[in-house]
Amino acid sequence: MFRYAVPHLNDTRPGDCDPVLRRYLGDLRRKDAGMIDFYYWTTPNGHKVTLFLEESGVPYRILPIDISRGAQFGPDFLAVAPNNRIPAIVDTAPADGGPVIPIFESGAILLYLAEKTGQFLPTDLRGRTEVLTWLFWQMGGLGPMAGQNHHFSIYAPERIPYATERYVRETGRLYAVLDRRLADRTFVAGESYSIADMAIYPWIVPWHAQQQDLSAHSNLRRWFDAIGARPATKRAYALADTISTRGTLHDAEPRRILFGPPA
Numbered sequence: 001m002f003r004y005a006v007p008h009l010n011d012t013r014p015g016d017c018d019p020v021l022r023r024y025l026g027d028l029r030r031k032d033a034g035m036i037d038f039y040y041w042t043t044p045n046g047h048k049v050t051l052f053l054e055e056s057g058v059p060y061r062i063l064p065i066d067i068s069r070g071a072q073f074g075p076d077f078l079a080v081a082p083n084n085r086i087p088a089i090v091d092t093a094p095a096d097g098g099p100v101i102p103i104f105e106s107g108a109i110l111l112y113l114a115e116k117t118g119q120f121l122p123t124d125l126r127g128r129t130e131v132l133t134w135l136f137w138q139m140g141g142l143g144p145m146a147g148q149n150h151h152f153s154i155y156a157p158e159r160i161p162y163a164t165e166r167y168v169r170e171t172g173r174l175y176a177v178l179d180r181r182l183a184d185r186t187f188v189a190g191e192s193y194s195i196a197d198m199a200i201y202p203w204i205v206p207w208h209a210q211q212q213d214l215s216a217h218s219n220l221r222r223w224f225d226a227i228g229a230r231p232a233t234k235r236a237y238a239l240a241d242t243i244s245t246r247g248t249l250h251d252a253e254p255r256r257i258l259f260g261p262p263a
């Protein structure tokens, strides 16, 4: 369940969204009916969190942060996410009854939401450890390597064969690790869908752009198709389509904002 707090933020220029965020950042003790405020843009790291929110049914509202227009550098967003990256959330009704809690880093967000809701993270020692292992595998491996793959394959202003080949090859190695892992289990951490799967799936969606071949990885393909068929996954990606400004990252100004050098 979601609602848009500020749908017009697709048209935001740097700083324009600050008054919206300031509404509650001005009073960190304010509560807002159990709503998760979700600072989102339509990227793989953003999709991780919509996958969780749509699966779990936690009430949330979207605050779009158009990273191609510099909204991630607004001072109020930085108060929530000092690393100036999406995704970030604010839990307006934490379980301890205290002030609102801001959280950034997609892995920390998934873990927080899993613990808050008691969903998609086993409570037994071994099951929990497996999920966290594969969650951190994504955060430290697949995400950064595939991210650099995207950068050098798609966005870099010049072709640097050494860099492109290194990250394409490393992405391929990680796909093979995942394929072997999925040979004898339904999901990456066993028989239950978990936050580890939610972290990994959005980074496999652009497999073609990453110069990978899913048909060479039958276990991974089966897992990928199964997650893609989940109603919550369809809702999460349909939501992205209502916000996306696909293609803008190829324009000069978004490229300067995202890839520098700083102004």
Ligand SMILES: N[C@@H](CCC(=O)N[C@@H](CS)C(=O)NCC(=O)O)C(=O)O
Pocket: 043, 044, 045, 046, 067, 072, 084, 085, 086, 087, 104, 105, 106, 107, 143, 257, 258
């Ligand atoms: N490790 C971070 C990475 C977040 C990240 O890189 N977010 C990108 C979009 S996927 C972003 O906000 N980029 C904005 C920028 O580079 O200025 C996480 O998992 O949350």
